[in-house]
Amino acid sequence: MAVDKDVHTVRFEDRPVLLAEQAGKRYAVVGLALTTKPGNYQLALTTTQGALASQSFQVQHKDYPEQRLTIADDRKVNPYQQDLPRIREERATMDQAFVNFAAVPVQLDFLSPTQGPKSSSFGSRRILNGQPRNPHSGMDIAAPTGTPVIAPAAGVVTAMGEYFFNGNTVIVDHGQGLVTMYCHLSEMDVKPGARLEQGALIGKVGQTGRVTGPHLHWSVSLNNARVDPALFLSRAAPQVGAP
Numbered sequence: 218m219a220v221d222k223d224v225h226t227v228r229f230e231d232r233p234v235l236l237a238e239q240a241g242k243r244y245a246v247v248g249l250a251l252t253t254k255p256g257n258y259q260l261a262l263t264t265t266q267g268a269l270a271s272q273s274f275q276v277q278h279k280d281y282p283e284q285r286l287t288i289a290d291d292r293k294v295n296p297y298q299q300d301l302p303r304i305r306e307e308r309a310t311m312d313q314a315f316v317n318f319a320a321v322p323v324q325l326d327f328l329s330p331t332q333g334p335k336s337s338s339f340g341s342r343r344i345l346n347g348q349p350r351n352p353h354s355g356m357d358i359a360a361p362t363g364t365p366v367i368a369p370a371a372g373v374v375t376a377m378g379e380y381f382f383n384g385n386t387v388i389v390d391h392g393q394g395l396v397t398m399y400c401h402l403s404e405m406d407v408k409p410g411a412r413l414e415q416g417a418l419i420g421k422v423g424q425t426g427r428v429t430g431p432h433l434h435w436s437v438s439l440n441n442a443r444v445d446p447a448l449f450l451s452r453a454a455p456q457v458g459a460p
């Protein structure tokens with residue numbers, strides 16, 4: 218949402234928020250978790266003069282469809298006891314990557330990370346092998362194993378590994394709490410800490426982890442809320458940001 222020109226920092230629920238500029242206007246780009254309840258919310262602002270202010274906004278209810286999937290490897294739906302420490306450790310790694318806030322200018326006009334049909338299943342309530350699981354927190358792009366996956370915008374590789382649910386996974390930090398994640402890869406072609414230009418090769422599409430077939434699962438996180446990646450493929454998004 219638009220904020221005054223002299224806004225210096227914005228926080229939402231204790232997380233710093235991305236600030237961007239477009240056509241001479243300043244915008245706070247706030248991520249809202251799927252679990253956010255409808256109602257009135259406040260952003261906490263500081264101005265360049267150090268004054269405090271707040272700005273309110275409304276969250277409305279949105280319905281998401283139900284999606285039923287069958288996963289051949291039931292252990293990926295009902296992990297064994299001995300899988301749990303690994304799953305907890307991987308979740309901690311991802312959580313840490315999502316809360317990083319690098320005060321650098323941000324590119325919001327994303328390229329598509331791979332070529333193929335894009336699902337619009339973000340937010341769908343998932344029933345896996347008949348059991349309710351977390352809603353779908355990203356976009357699935359169907360493509361054959363080996364299809365290149367590229368960085369949609371410049372960033373830094375802050376975490377990567379072979380994760381229990383997400384398979385071979387790369388996490389890219391674009392700055393100001395904008396973090397993207399690439400899952401189920403057959404190959405990872407980057408190293409931890411690598412700086413990527415927009416369009417740089419990250420890896421290849423695969424079917425590692427919890428999948429029904431080869432595809433890229435692509436997550437976009439803003440101030441630690443997973444948001445619909447489709448929003449960043451729209452040319453309507455603000456183009457360039459500065460902290």
Ligand SMILES: [Zn+2]
Nearest residue numbers: 355356357434
């Ligand atoms: Zn997915």
